[in-house]
Amino acid sequence: MVSYAEYPPAMPHDFELYSNQEHHPHFDLLATSQPYLPTSTYLDPTFSAPFDPLSLQAFSQVSRSQSDLRYHFDGIAQGVKPNCQHQHYSPEGSPNSASHSFDVQPPNLSTSSESGASVSSSAMGSPSLNPQYHHDPWNSMTGLGLAPGIVQSSSGFDYDSIVATDKLPGCVDPTLIQPFPTPIPFAQSPYPEIRTTPSPRFPFVEQPPSPAPSNASAYSQNRAGSRQFKRGSQSPYLHTQAFAPYPNFPTSRRQSDVSIHSHHSQASRKSGNSYDLDDESREKGLCPIPECGRVFKDLKAHMLTHQNERPEKCPIATCEYHLKGFARKYDKNRHTLTHYKGTMVCGFCPGSGSAAEKSFNRADVFKRHLTSVHGVEQAPPNSRKKSPTGKKAYSAAQSNLAGTCSTCSVTFANAQEFYEHLDDCVLRVVQQADPSEAINQKLLSSVADDKDVAETMDRNGLPNAIDYVVPNYDEEDEDEDDLDIDNDDQNDDTYGGLPISGSGRKKRKNYPVSWGCATDKMKMKKRVLCVYDGQRRLLKDDMMLDQEFEVRMTLPDGKNYVTDLDVQTLKRAEAIHGATAEERGPWVPDNILDTAEGDDQFLA
DNA sequence: AACTCTGTTGAA
DNA sequence: TTCAACAGAGT
Numbered sequence A: 001m002v003s004y005a006e007y008p009p010a011m012p013h014d015f016e017l018y019s020n021q022e023h024h025p026h027f028d029l030l031a032t033s034q035p036y037l038p039t040s041t042y043l044d045p046t047f048s049a050p051f052d053p054l055s056l057q058a059f060s061q062v063s064r065s066q067s068d069l070r071y072h073f074d075g076i077a078q079g080v081k082p083n084c085q086h087q088h089y090s091p092e093g094s095p096n097s098a099s100h101s102f103d104v105q106p107p108n109l110s111t112s113s114e115s116g117a118s119v120s121s122s123a124m125g126s127p128s129l130n131p132q133y134h135h136d137p138w139n140s141m142t143g144l145g146l147a148p149g150i151v152q153s154s155s156g157f158d159y160d161s162i163v164a165t166d167k168l169p170g171c172v173d174p175t176l177i178q179p180f181p182t183p184i185p186f187a188q189s190p191y192p193e194i195r196t197t198p199s200p201r202f203p204f205v206e207q208p209p210s211p212a213p214s215n216a217s218a219y220s221q222n223r224a225g226s227r228q229f230k231r232g233s234q235s236p237y238l239h240t241q242a243f244a245p246y247p248n249f250p251t252s253r254r255q256s257d258v259s260i261h262s263h264h265s266q267a268s269r270k271s272g273n274s275y276d277l278d279d280e281s282r283e284k285g286l287c288p289i290p291e292c293g294r295v296f297k298d299l300k301a302h303m304l305t306h307q308n309e310r311p312e313k314c315p316i317a318t319c320e321y322h323l324k325g326f327a328r329k330y331d332k333n334r335h336t337l338t339h340y341k342g343t344m345v346c347g348f349c350p351g352s353g354s355a356a357e358k359s360f361n362r363a364d365v366f367k368r369h370l371t372s373v374h375g376v377e378q379a380p381p382n383s384r385k386k387s388p389t390g391k392k393a394y395s396a397a398q399s400n401l402a403g404t405c406s407t408c409s410v411t412f413a414n415a416q417e418f419y420e421h422l423d424d425c426v427l428r429v430v431q432q433a434d435p436s437e438a439i440n441q442k443l444l445s446s447v448a449d450d451k452d453v454a455e456t457m458d459r460n461g462l463p464n465a466i467d468y469v470v471p472n473y474d475e476e477d478e479d480e481d482d483l484d485i486d487n488d489d490q491n492d493d494t495y496g497g498l499p500i501s502g503s504g505r506k507k508r509k510n511y512p513v514s515w516g517c518a519t520d521k522m523k524m525k526k527r528v529l530c531v532y533d534g535q536r537r538l539l540k541d542d543m544m545l546d547q548e549f550e551v552r553m554t555l556p557d558g559k560n561y562v563t564d565l566d567v568q569t570l571k572r573a574e575a576i577h578g579a580t581a582e583e584r585g586p587w588v589p590d591n592i593l594d595t596a597e598g599d600d601q602f603l604a
Numbered sequence B: 001a002a003c004t005c006t007g008t009t010g011a012a
Numbered sequence C: 001t002t003c004a005a006c007a008g009a010g011t
Helices: A025-033 A053-066 A213-221 A223-231 A259-267 A279-284 A299-306 A320-324 A329-339 A363-373 A415-433 A436-448 A451-460 A475-483 A567-575
Strands: A071-073 A100-103 A513-520 A525-532 A535-544 A551-554 A560-563
Antiparallel strands (some): A513 A525
C-alpha cells in the first residue's frame, strides 16, 4: 500500500501536488524527460504550502508502520550521530516550535466505523484507511544530518549510500488513474468547452429587472428565515423547467426555481442589485451563455458553473466525485474531509484521555466544536479577515490547554493551532490511498532514463554530478530569502552530506535544501526525506530499494547537478515555501559535491 | 487577475 | 443534519 504520509500538516487548503502551472527555468532541461506530467492529477499537498513546524508530524505518521526495522541512511545522513533514544523533539528553527511538542505515541485513530463514524453518501466506498501505528525510530531523525544526536543508535541506523540500480517497473498511465471525461461541447455555445445548459440555480435565459431590494436582502440576511421565506413564496420569475446541468451526470441539486432569489440577493450585496451596475460593468460581467445571460461581479468564477468538466476531482477513487469532480478546488477539499472515518478526540475538553473524553467521528463536526467551544478562529491568522460576526475571541486561558491530535499524535499547545492543523492532517490521512504515487513513479522512471545523467556520472566518477551550461541565476533574488534559510547555527554541520571533494574548497553549510534516503534493507524499502529551512519533510515513502530517483538542478554557479531524487520531488520541495526557487535562492542538494564557484552565496 | 475562503442555499 | 453548488469578498 502506498503511503502518502508526506502530506504536510500545514497547507492552506491547497492540495495541489504537481503544480504544473509552475514554471521554473531550472526545470526546463527536464522538460523532455518528463513526458508524463499529468495535467490534472492529485497533487501532494505537502509542498503547496509554506513550511510549518508541525510538518514533523508527517514523519511521525508515516513511520509508525515500520517501527521494528533497521534503517540505513545514505550519505546525506552523515554526521548524524545516532545516539538519541527519546521520541520527543521539537523542530528547531521553527518560529513556533516552542508551542509544539512532538510526542510520538500511538494515536487513537480508528480505522473503521467502530466509533460510529458518520458516513456520508459522498464517503461511500472510500478506501479504508488502515494506518498501523507503531513507534518508529525514524521519527526521531531530526533530519538528514541536520541535527546530530537525534537519530537513535538503537534503532539500527547506519549510514551508507543508496545505490539506485534500476528503475521501477509497472508504472501506471495517469490517464488511467484520472479518467477525465472529455467535455461535451454544445454546438450552439460560444464556449464549446462549457456547459450551455443553465445552472440549476439560474435556469433563465433572460434576466428581468431585479426584484425589489427589500426582497433581496430578506433572502440574504437570515438563512433560516430566507429559506422559509423562499419556500413559501414564488418568484416572479419562477420557471418550472428543470435542467440537467451536467450532461454527464444525471442529476444535480438545485433545480429549485426559488434559487433565483438567492442569486439576486447575493449578486446584490453591494450594489443593491445586480442591475445597478453601469453599462460597462454590466457588459463586462454579463454571462455570455444565452441560457444564463446574467450579470456577475466575477464572471470568470461564474463561468465555472457552466463548464462541463469539473476539474477538481476527489482523490478517493471510489468516490463519485472522483469522476464527477468539482468546479472549485476549495469545494473539493471541503468534500474530501468528509471521507475521514477515524475518531478524533478533543484534547481540550475535560476528560480527555479518559472514558469521558469528547470524541468526534467527523472532521467538520470536530472543527465546529473547536470553533464553538474552544473559541477557535476559523480562519488562519494570515488569511483574510473574518466578518465582524465572527466567533468569540480566542481565549488565552484556553491557549494554555494542551491537546494531542488523535490522528497523528502531534501535540498542540492550543486549540487554535490544532484547528489549523486539523484539515491538513485529516486530508492527509484520507488521501493516503491516493493513486498519484503510481503517476509519480512513472515520472521517476522516465527521468531515470536520462542519458545525460548517466554519462555525466560516469565522466565524473561520481554518483550524481553533472555539468552543463544553464541560464544565469539571478543572484538578487536569493539574498533576502536566504537570510531566513537555516539561520540555525546548530545546523551548520548537519547540512554536510557527502564528504567534500571536487574543489573541496570549504565545507558547505546552511544550504536551503538537503535530502537523502533512509533505507530499510530488511524490507527492501526506502524513503526519501528532504530538509528545507532546517525542517524535515518526508517526501516519499515505501519506495523500492532499487527505485531510482534522479533530478537535475541548476545552481547559481551555472551548473546543473543530479541528485538521487526526481524532479517532482524537487518541485514539491520547491513548493514547501510556496515560492519558486528563484525567490528562495539556490537549491543545493546535500549529496552533491561542492562546486568551485558559487558556494559562498549559499553560506549564511 | 488569480486564488482562497466564507456564507448562503437547497437537496438528500 | 449533512454537504454540494454557488456567488461574493478577501488576499
